[in-house]
Amino acid sequence: MANASRQAAWEFWGTELKRRREEAGLTQDALGRMVFLSGGYIGQFEQAIRKPQLDVAVRIDEVLQTDGFFERTWRKLIDDKRYADYFAAAADLEPLATKxxxxxxxxxxxxxxxxxxAQELTLAHNPLAADxxxxxxVHARLDRAIILKEATRPLYWAVLHEAALRVPVGGPSVMAEQLEHVARLMRERKILVQVVPFAAGxxxxxxxxxxxxxxxxxPPTSYTEAVYSGNLLDDPAVVKRVQQxxxxxxxxxxxxEASRALIESAAEDYRQCVSTT
Known part of the structure; x- marks a missing residue:
């Protein structure tokens, strides 16, 4: 499902939430208290600014007695096979972010x-996958990156461990192209990147x-990922801890500046490997 149609579908979800909430005679604050959220969050759901977690959709169905409507619709919308199930909600938020x-x-x-x-990483995780x-x-991952090319792009700041520069994903040619791409985006002042060196311990x-x-x-959101699982967290105390x-x-x-020099040096090392083979 394309991003535009997905957003329109979430807007429908929010419109239905507002309609059924009002039919039940509840304010946003009242419904929020009943599903253990603030009224502001309910308003964000209704405006499709933010997408609820599954357990919230289930509680809304219980409170509004909507016979599973919001849960079923949530599952259909979140079932975007371009992304892993646990990452889809985070991917939906990226185009809305200012930072x-x-x-x-x-x-x-x-x-x-x-x-x-991206292709080499995909094959590493799925060695027997169909073309x-x-x-x-790969196309889904590149589609996400379009937000960095737009005039309204978010402020993007990445911190990489030096290991990300040294693990030869796909070999020297792929790594040289990849690191040159990152360095070019840095030179064009589209992104900020810092590298934690091995020497930092x-x-x-x-x-x-x-x-x-x-x-x-x-409110800000944090997303953390482990093996075949991800957590989209918006509890203010947790987000504050992640920010720390x-x-x-x-x-x-x-x-x-020093990070870009290291990235460019690593890219040149990979280029030298390509030229000597």
Whole structure:
């Protein structure tokens, strides 16, 4: 389902929520209290600014006695096979964000990946996958990156561990292209990237990934990912803790200028490997 049609469908979900809430004689605050959220969150659902978690949709059905309507519709909308089930909700929020901060310890973040790099990662996770599956996955990842090319692009800040530069995904040619792509985006001032060097030693979130997103008219959200699972978190205390971890990562990282020099040096090393083979 294309992004525009998906957004229209979520707007329908929100319109139905508002209609059925009003039919039940409930204010946003009243419904929010009954499903353990603030009235502001209910308003964001109704305006399709934010998408609810599944358990919230279930509780709304119970309170409004809608016979599973919101749960069934939620499941249909979230069932976007371009992305893993646990990541789809986070992917939907990226185009709405005014600021995105990411940390990756082993790979280049999805929004910065080239087609060749994304293909190698997809095949590493799915070695027996059909060509169409691989192509669809790569195209979906590249589609997400369009937000960095738009005039209204979010402020994008990534912190990478040096291991992400050194693990040869797809070999020297793929890695050289990938790192040159990141360096070019940095030179064009479209993104900020910092690298945590091996010399920094142990750091918070080692072996993990995290994403922080801020919005114009909605509270910030954090997304963390593990093996075949992801957590989209919007509890203010949890988001604050994740932000503190991200601040620690930035403090351990090289400056953007030194980071770009390291990325360009690593890209050149890979180019040298290509030229000698």
């Amino acid at each position: 995105i901060c990411e940390f990756e310890s082993m790979i280049v973040p999805g929004l910065l990946q080239t087609a060749a790099y 169409k599956f691989v192509q669809d996955t 142990a750091c918070t979130q080692m072996g993990k990934s995290l994403k922080l997103m801020e919005f114009e008219d909605a 971890d991200y601040d620690l990562l930035r403090a351990a990282a090289l400056s953007p």
